Amino acid sequence: MAEFRFPTPLNESDVRQLRVGDAVWLDGIVFGVRDGNLIRVFDRGVAPPCDWRGAALLHTAPNVRKIGPGKYEPVSVGTTTSMRMDRFTEGLLRDYGVRAILGKGGLSQQSAALMQHYGAVYLSVTGGAAAMETLQIEEIEKVYWEDLMPECIWQIRFKGFGPMTVGIDTHGGNLQHEVQAQAQQKTAELLRKMGIG
């Protein structure tokens, strides 16, 4: 398992060298997205008000303190379950050029195939460890769609965000899916042992 540190936005060559299990740190802008704002983009057809070419998108909705008009400081910024946003992967990669999706819990095999095709990765952030993540933030630079609070689009500048674990790479690896598939097999065996065939 190798270690990598990249500035954002990311290049295709950056992400194509990653393998599942690798540790990754990011520096620079990461956009916070989730259910509410992605539903607006893809189901209501409202284009995001920011450039996502090469972007790293984080599944989040932070705790913040308002310090001025449109200006917020972080209180607790963490990561939410990615699978709820699984159906947006194709649009994000194909239409907006996203290179990394950051979240917890993994994405489907369909998303993994799309990532292999378009050249993007899934980076697994440690869920529930928001305190650590919050200290890696330099500034919440901008907030778009404040009416969706807390499900706005958050433009956050990180320094040394990580280590994240590569969950899906561009070589067909999908770590969380593989672990779960093995667990399913093991379960069948366990049930037989417990006399529940």
Add this chain to the structure above:
Amino acid sequence: MEVRANFYDLVESVCCDLYIKSLKEIPPDIVDAIQRAAATETKEVAKRIFSHYLESIALGREKKMIVCQDTGIPIYWVEIGGNLRIDGAQLGDAIVRGTERATREHPLRSSIVSPIKRENRQTNSGERIPIIHYDFGRDSDVLDILFMPKGSGSENMSFMKMLIPADGVKGVKRFVLEQVVGAGPKPCPPTIVGVGIGGSSDLCMTLAKKATARPLGTRHPDPEIAALEAELLDAINQTGIGPQGLGGNTTALAVHIETAWTHITCNPVAVNMQCWRAERRRAKIWADGRVEEGY
């Protein structure tokens, strides 16, 4: 026993405090269990994840940071001492005010929306939220409030099934194991797996939720059910799901089962999971205004 003047204001302050502190101070039994799991882990990625858990626990306790961004669905388990003369309506209002005050004053993210329009009042309250369960303590002078800010990653992994009597306890075992494995990484493992067996459908799920609030190390008083808890925990930890579902030796910290008698045709089972932080915080309030906080 009459409660002191301003008793409900005190309840409001205590609930405000419970909400904020529960998000920052992970209960000691949970911290111990995470430390033990980290020490016995053999896989590199899992060790990395456990080190993040422990670092965040320390930041919560030492730097008073919120450990997880999810402020949860606020849930209160209230036990009213039978000797106390309490106005239940005023009590409920005070709990709601405490929840809203914590959200406004800290500030906390408001995670609560209306179910269809998804309107957010920015108060962490709304129709029937916070959730308040009431119970009564015999020969008691204490108002006991146990608070859980129930995170959605684990709450979304809730399952119940009306099994039939012919499915027996084998059906229960299969259901629990299959749901935990199906949930995989989503509830932020290692989890506390709460299981309800019996009752009606609604009671069964409430029991599963209540089971997750039991401190680690406690067993069901019925040895047969305690054995079932141990058997299921052992099986779950052989699946290899591990922390964040990235593979590892510890997938659950405990299986807790709560039971109720049921109808002759029924065999209900429910699963409710609690994420690795398993936040909970308790306050005991006496009629004279004395307060003791714990877990």
